[in-house]
Structures are given as structure tokens and as C-alpha cells.
Amino acid sequence: MTRAPPSTSSRPPKGRGPAGRLASTARSASWQRLSEEIQACRRCPLGAVRIQAVVYRGSLRPKVVFVGEAPGAEEDRLGLPFVGRSGARLDAAIRELGFGDGSVGILNVLKCRPPANRFDRAAARTCRPFLDRQLAFLEPQVIVTLGAHALEALDPGAPRVMSAAGRPREGRRPPIFPLIHPAAAMRSRRWAERWTHDLAAFRRWWAERGTRTL
Numbered sequence: 001m002t003r004a005p006p007s008t009s010s011r012p013p014k015g016r017g018p019a020g021r022l023a024s025t026a027r028s029a030s031w032q033r034l035s036e037e038i039q040a041c042r043r044c045p046l047g048a049v050r051i052q053a054v055v056y057r058g059s060l061r062p063k064v065v066f067v068g069e070a071p072g073a074e075e076d077r078l079g080l081p082f083v084g085r086s087g088a089r090l091d092a093a094i095r096e097l098g099f100g101d102g103s104v105g106i107l108n109v110l111k112c113r114p115p116a117n118r119f120d121r122a123a124a125r126t127c128r129p130f131l132d133r134q135l136a137f138l139e140p141q142v143i144v145t146l147g148a149h150a151l152e153a154l155d156p157g158a159p160r161v162m163s164a165a166g167r168p169r170e171g172r173r174p175p176i177f178p179l180i181h182p183a184a185a186m187r188s189r190r191w192a193e194r195w196t197h198d199l200a201a202f203r204r205w206w207a208e209r210g211t212r213t214l
């Protein structure tokens with residue numbers, strides 16, 4: 001895969017020297033504090049019905065962050081995003097794209113499972129600062145939204161997901177690459193084909209993007 005350009009972010013030094021190690025320890029501690037804050041949150045009614053809040057899965061220095069909608073039953077039980085059937089589909093796609101574990105992160109707009117898996121917009125507004133803080137911390141080079149609610153949350157001006165999916169939204173920093181939700185890809189052959197098609201578009205765009213400057 002084409003190498004992406006180095007980030008020009010304000011990340012702490014990654015070197016192995018004492019300063020790099022200290023910065024890296026402080027960074028992990030700050031992520032840990034944010035994760036604990038999310039796990040303890042009771043700001044909306046979902047806090048009372050969840051088993052646990054679902055924070056994040058993946059690298060703390062990801063190139064790509066995949067943003068889903070909300071935890072389902074398996075995620076609520078295990079405390080990790082995308083560990084059920086749609087997670088298996090997503091993980092397979094990530095492997096096919098050639099990303100290793102160190103390159104990606106996975107999270108959701110909502111941190112708690114909504115009853116009957118019905119996306120809760122009011123809860124999403126309350127939960128929003130957590131999403132923003134996670135993304136500001138992780139500083140991915142691209143955000144891949146999965147499904148309509150993630151796209152609407154992160155790019156409210158975007159067309160509906162079926163028009164937007166498979167095409168980068170490069171006016172954003174970082175750019176957003178919308179995809180349909182992996183659960184949708186399991187619903188019919190037509191949607192599975194759309195998923196495969198849009199992933200191929202993402203792979204091409206990512207490879208080309210490696211030669212440009214963000």
C-alpha cells in the first residue's frame with residue numbers, strides 16, 4: 001500500500017528517548033482518563049439501560065478511524081465496538097484493505113446501546129463531546145463513516161448515505177469517506193455489491209492520496 005504522508009499534527013514526539021517515552025505515557029494516561037469518563041457517564045437515559053459503555057477498539061495512533069452508529073447486544077456485553085456479525089464483516093474489510101492492527105481504530109457515535117438498537121438522536125447530541133474528544137485525540141488521516149447516522153453526525157451537509165457512500169468528502173479535515181453500514185451489506189446481494197464496490201473506491205482513493213499532501 002502507498003505510504004501516507006507524515007502527519008503535521010501537534011502529536012508528542014514518538015522517539016525512544018526519555019522525552020518521547022514521557023510524552024507517550026502522558027498521552028496514554030490522557031486517553032485512559034477519557035475512556036474512564038465515558039465508562040462512568042450517566043448523562044443520558046441510555047446510561048441506565050446499558051450493561052457497559054463501549055469506548056474504542058484499535059490503535060491509539062490510527063491512520064484511519066471507522067465510526068459506526070451505536071453498540072449492539074454483543075458490543076454491550078463485551079464492551080468493545082463491532083464485535084458481533086457486522087464487526088466480523090468490518091474486520092474482514094479492514095484486512096482486505098491491507099491495514100494492520102496498528103493503523104486503524106473503531107468507535108461509535110453513541111457509546112451506549114440504545115433499546116431495540118434504535119439510534120437515539122437526542123442521546124447522540126449528549127454523547128457528542130466524547131466523540132469529538134476521541135477524534136481530536138486520535139487525529140486520524142481519514143474518518144470512514146459507517147451508515148447514515150455516522151455520516152449525519154460527522155458531516156451534516158452530506159447527501160444521503162446512498163448517494164454519498166463510496167466518494168471522499170475532501171472538503172473536511174480530516175477528509176471523510178462514507179460507506180454504508182456493514183450490517184446493511186449483509187441484508188441483500190445488491191447491498192453486498194455496493195459495500196464491495198465502495199470499499200474498492202476507498203482502496204483506490206487511499207492509495208492515490210498517499211502521494212498527495214493532506
Ligand code: URA
Nearest residue numbers: 068069070071081082
Ligand atoms: N453497529 C454499530 O454501528 N456499531 C457497533 O459497534 C456494532 C454494530
